[in-house]
Amino acid sequence: MADKYTISSLFKFIKKSTGPFHAVAEVKNTLMENGYTELSECEEWTLRAGGEYFVTRNLSSIIAFRIPENGFDSFMMVASHSDSPSFKIKEQAEMSTPNYIRINTERYGGMLCATWLDRPLSVAGKVMVKDGSTIRSVLYSSEEPLLLIPNVAIHMNRAANTGFEYKANVDTVPLWAGSAGRTIRGKVAEDLGVSVESIISTDLFLVNPADGVQWGANGEFISCPRLDDLECVYGSLQGFLASEEARAVPVLAVLDNEEVGSTTKQGADSTFLNDILTRICVSFDISAGKQAALIANSFLVSADNAHAVYPNHPEYSDPTSKVFMNGGVVIKYNANQKYTTDSVSDAVFTRICEDAGVPVQRYTNRADMAGGSTLGNISNTHVSVNTIDIGLAQLAMHSSFETAGSDDITHLINALTAFYSASVTRISDGEYKIN
Numbered sequence: 312m313a314d315k316y317t318i319s320s321l322f323k324f325i326k327k328s329t330g331p332f333h334a335v336a337e338v339k340n341t342l343m344e345n346g347y348t349e350l351s352e353c354e355e356w357t358l359r360a361g362g363e364y365f366v367t368r369n370l371s372s373i374i375a376f377r378i379p380e381n382g383f384d385s386f387m388m389v390a391s392h393s394d395s396p397s398f399k400i401k402e403q404a405e406m407s408t409p410n411y412i413r414i415n416t417e418r419y420g421g422m423l424c425a426t427w428l429d430r431p432l433s434v435a436g437k438v439m440v441k442d443g444s445t446i447r448s449v450l451y452s453s454e455e456p457l458l459l460i461p462n463v464a465i466h467m468n469r470a471a472n473t474g475f476e477y478k479a480n481v482d483t484v485p486l487w488a489g490s491a492g493r494t495i496r497g498k499v500a501e502d503l504g505v506s507v508e509s510i511i512s513t514d515l516f517l518v519n520p521a522d523g524v525q526w527g528a529n530g531e532f533i534s535c536p537r538l539d540d541l542e543c544v545y546g547s548l549q550g551f552l553a554s555e556e557a558r559a560v561p562v563l564a565v566l567d568n569e570e571v572g573s574t575t576k577q578g579a580d581s582t583f584l585n586d587i588l589t590r591i592c593v594s595f596d597i598s599a600g601k602q603a604a605l606i607a608n609s610f611l612v613s614a615d616n617a618h619a620v621y622p623n624h625p626e627y628s629d630p631t632s633k634v635f636m637n638g639g640v641v642i643k644y645n646a647n648q649k650y651t652t653d654s655v656s657d658a659v660f661t662r663i664c665e666d667a668g669v670p671v672q673r674y675t676n677r678a679d680m681a682g683g684s685t686l687g688n689i690s691n692t693h694v695s696v697n698t699i700d701i702g703l704a705q706l707a708m709h710s711s712f713e714t715a716g717s718d719d720i721t722h723l724i725n726a727l728t729a730f731y732s733a734s735v736t737r738i739s740d741g742e743y744k745i746n
Contacts, residue, residue: 550727639670
């Protein structure tokens, strides 16, 4: 039976996490409520045994960790991503046509465009404000819907139901105002209580503000914006906080820009994760040789949702690797290493899940259909450890309103609680002990 409290908490988290900046802010707030100390990348660190810490980068990525009281032999890490496909508002945004003002946007990531039309949309992101000689970041999220992308009536677009192609510079441009109205920056400035002139630049995105819902004959499904990948962010955060001390440093990594390739200073293809692991070792005077040994014993879970069998198109799924909502945590395989799972990482993670009573299922793409990729193989180029790609089965990935199973978030939390409470010792190359 679905855990109503967990689902309600998940929905509240996603509702507040209107984009990567606000998702990281929510993770940060939760960590601080649980006694974690914020560190700055621009300062030298003095860490202590038993300490609980976190650090942010760009306000859109965050890494948290705990130092065991009695020493550590490895790192147990989970990485998920804070971003979701959306539309980014351009700096010179307003576009005037007779009796209308529209907002110029650019697609961020690969979304299902049709799902963004004919629904009220909000605005959220980060604003850079000048204050004397200081420039500071201010988070912004509109409390009410501000825009809408209107569909063309079927009478004027007879191809709407027969493979119509949406042009990014025409068909997905949102309507903002009539012939006269404030600029987007004017609205943001008013809501923030600053002058328009003080706003230097912005990272603002369109947001589906809809609430999450639980539905189905027996309440077996949930639907919500941004389930990919905030469901895994929430699950990994809860598992991290609930876990018990082991002979490993538990590391929670929430990274930005996965939907556009991760090649940013705050993405999985940056030095962020490796920088943090190195600084932990430096703080405890661990030699380079010992650090290499710690990394060799370490394990990374890349957590990003997976494709469930589609009820109207089961033929899209691999014939022998079908995964279903409410079937448990999905272990993802790809022969070309778009997913990093191999027999070693599968065996270790599956054993942990078995001991925790968490069901697992295995996914591969149909052999003639290319799938996506995620954080695991990218992070592995910077921190080379045994890595597994997992997720939760869902429908309508990259829609503005996605669907998953109501039981699976509990499965994920239980699996990652057990993972963070364990440590892995590499006895020799190819032989491992789970502690």
